[in-house]
Amino acid sequence: MGKLRPGGGESLAPGRTGRPHPLWNLLLLLWTLLNCGLGGSAQGPGEWTPWGSWSRCSSSCGQGLSVRSRRCVRFPREERCWGDTHEYRLCQLPDCPPGAMPFRDLQCALYNGHPVLGPQKTYQWVPFYGAPNQCDLNCLAVGHAFYHSFGRVLDGTPCSWGSQGLCVAGRCLNAGCDGLMGSGAREDHCGRCGGTNDSCLFVQRVFRDTGAFAGYWNVTLIPEGARHIYAAHRSRNHLALIGGDGRYVLNGNGEVLLQEPNPGIEFEFWLPRERYGPFQEQAQALGWSLRQPQPLEGEPQSLEPQEALAAFPTRTPKPTPDPCPPCPDTRGRAHRLLHYCGSDFVFRARVLGHLRQAQETRYEVRVQLVYKNRSPLQSLEYVWAPGRCPCPPMALHREYLLAAQRLVNPDGTQDRLLLPHAGYARPWSPAEDSRVRLAARHCPV
Numbered sequence: 001m002g003k004l005r006p007g008g009g010e011s012l013a014p015g016r017t018g019r020p021h022p023l024w025n026l027l028l029l030l031w032t033l034l035n036c037g038l039g040g041s042a043q044g045p046g047e048w049t050p051w052g053s054w055s056r057c058s059s060s061c062g063q064g065l066s067v068r069s070r071r072c073v074r075f076p077r078e079e080r081c082w083g084d085t086h087e088y089r090l091c092q093l094p095d096c097p098p099g100a101m102p103f104r105d106l107q108c109a110l111y112n113g114h115p116v117l118g119p120q121k122t123y124q125w126v127p128f129y130g131a132p133n134q135c136d137l138n139c140l141a142v143g144h145a146f147y148h149s150f151g152r153v154l155d156g157t158p159c160s161w162g163s164q165g166l167c168v169a170g171r172c173l174n175a176g177c178d179g180l181m182g183s184g185a186r187e188d189h190c191g192r193c194g195g196t197n198d199s200c201l202f203v204q205r206v207f208r209d210t211g212a213f214a215g216y217w218n219v220t221l222i223p224e225g226a227r228h229i230y231a232a233h234r235s236r237n238h239l240a241l242i243g244g245d246g247r248y249v250l251n252g253n254g255e256v257l258l259q260e261p262n263p264g265i266e267f268e269f270w271l272p273r274e275r276y277g278p279f280q281e282q283a284q285a286l287g288w289s290l291r292q293p294q295p296l297e298g299e300p301q302s303l304e305p306q307e308a309l310a311a312f313p314t315r316t317p318k319p320t321p322d323p324c325p326p327c328p329d330t331r332g333r334a335h336r337l338l339h340y341c342g343s344d345f346v347f348r349a350r351v352l353g354h355l356r357q358a359q360e361t362r363y364e365v366r367v368q369l370v371y372k373n374r375s376p377l378q379s380l381e382y383v384w385a386p387g388r389c390p391c392p393p394m395a396l397h398r399e400y401l402l403a404a405q406r407l408v409n410p411d412g413t414q415d416r417l418l419l420p421h422a423g424y425a426r427p428w429s430p431a432e433d434s435r436v437r438l439a440a441r442h443c444p445v
Contacts, residue, residue: 045431046074046081047333057091058156061100064091065156065166065181073333078438082431088155088168088182090175102127103157107150108139116148134159135167189228189270200227201276204268219265223279226269233265324389328422333435339424340436341443343403345417346372348428349381350399361385363394363419365402371436374406385419392425399428401436 049071057064066089072081101109108125115122125139128147135157137150152170159165159172166173168181176185177193187193190200203226207219222229224244233239237260240251271279340346349365363383370377383404394400403424404417419425426432 045079045434046072047435048072048081048083050331051087054089057093058154059091059093059103061093061096063156063158063166064093065089065168066091067155086169087180088173090166090179090181104137104153107137107153107157111139111150129160133170135170135172190272191227197270200270200272202268203271203276203279205266207262207265207267209262217262220267221279221282222269223271223275223282225272225275227271229267229269231265231267233263235263236260237262239265324393327391327393330392330422330424333439336424336435337439337442339403339420340372340439342405343372343424344374344406345370345377345404346402346424346436347377347404348399348401348433349383351394351396352380354394354396356388359387361388361390368399371401371440381417383417383419386421390419391422394425400425401428401432 051070052068054066054068057066059065067086068089069086072085074081104127108127112124113122117123123144124142125148126142128138128140131138131147131149133149135153137153138147139150140147153167155166155168157167159167163172164174166175166181171182173182175181176183177187178185185194188195188197189202190197192199205220209217219239231239238251241249243249347367348369348371349367351363351365353364355362355364361384363385365381365383367377367379367381383402384407401424402419404419407416407418408414
């Protein structure tokens with residue numbers, strides 16, 4: 001149930017109790033579009049169009065680049081959009097055939113036999129890698145002790161010989177694990193791009209058996225799929241490694257050649273969750289003592305000497321398929337203006353909880369900033385959305401800018417804040433804050 005509020009009855013006028021007349025929304029949309037076209041004293045950043053399609057790869061073999069672009073739509077007095085107009089993605093094609101001319105060599109060779117430094121003299125050019133800016137086309141005159149810069153290299157040119165970086169708009173960038181140049185995205189310990197180490201377990205153990213005789217002692221099994229393997233010891237004993245096929249990879253016919261009392265062998269690795277069960281069974285078969293897994297908080301700490309095998313999972317439930325259909329596209333300036341001007345409340349809030357019922361969803365939110373209100377808002381409010389799959393959806397513990405209508409039942413016993421279907425609920429950001437403040441200036445008085 002929502003909170004009780006005074007008032008009731010039905011009205012066709014906007015900004016009061018009841019549902020707005022459909023003609024009002026049409027007239028309001030027409031008014032806001034005309035008003036936006038007149039310019040005025042608009043402030044704040046503009047708004048990006050959706051990204052276009054990716055281009056074809058810049059190379060026919062080896063590494064290359066694909067690019068896509070977008071445009072900034074803004075009023076004459078608005079600031080430029082925040083972000084880049086172009087985005088570059090690494091494309092990996094089959095290796096170039098042996099003897100193929102490298103891309104930078106090909107660009108230098110285009111100037112062979114053409115006058116460059118004078119009307120008569122011509123040269124043969126090859127790449128020169130000793131210049132300061134590696135993304136300039138610096139070419140050495142063959143047989144001479146000078147080089148010439150022909151401007152920037154083409155996008156997709158390797159920064160230097162054998163480099164993984166590629167030149168983009170005169171800058172040397174590396175691809176993140178997401179394939180985007182300069183994104184800085186990295187794999188977590190589990191091998192997931194941009195992950196938070198929640199899909200694998202951290203296994204750590206200190207082997208402290210002293211041994212009753214000199215010779216070889218089994219220490220551990222490194223299961224298939226383990227990542228970031230680390231092993232260390234401080235003694236004259238020798239570590240050895242044997243593969244799954246029975247062949248020794250390191251130091252002969254055993255796991256540890258024990259020559260002196262063992263001060264401790266530390267080893268650790270990260271293991272996919274689904275592989276921990278079989279590994280645990282193997283460990284128990286070897287007689288290792290196990291303790292119950294605990295949640296991993298922060299970086300793993302070294303274990304005390306008496307602790308044996310340890311695994312630290314993060315208890316994240318497995319994702320389930322989303323049964324809800326995709327929501328309609330509600331982006332754009334006209335949609336923002338329509339809902340800001342036609343709503344009773346516009347405010348910034350953090351989602352604390354939600355409850356899905358038969359035909360509606362109730363969000364519990366904490367109001368943080370009010371942009372517009374027809375009546376006072378409390379710090380904790382309920383916002384109701386129609387259906388079990390509200391559009392747009394709101395995630396727990398995220399902050400949103402919301403435009404809600406006040407809905408009172410005929411007898412006045414129920415007073416609710418309603419988020420209409422395909423309404424205005426956008427993640428809060430400084431850019432969206434500026435846009436919603438700008439929208440307030442264009443509403444009719």
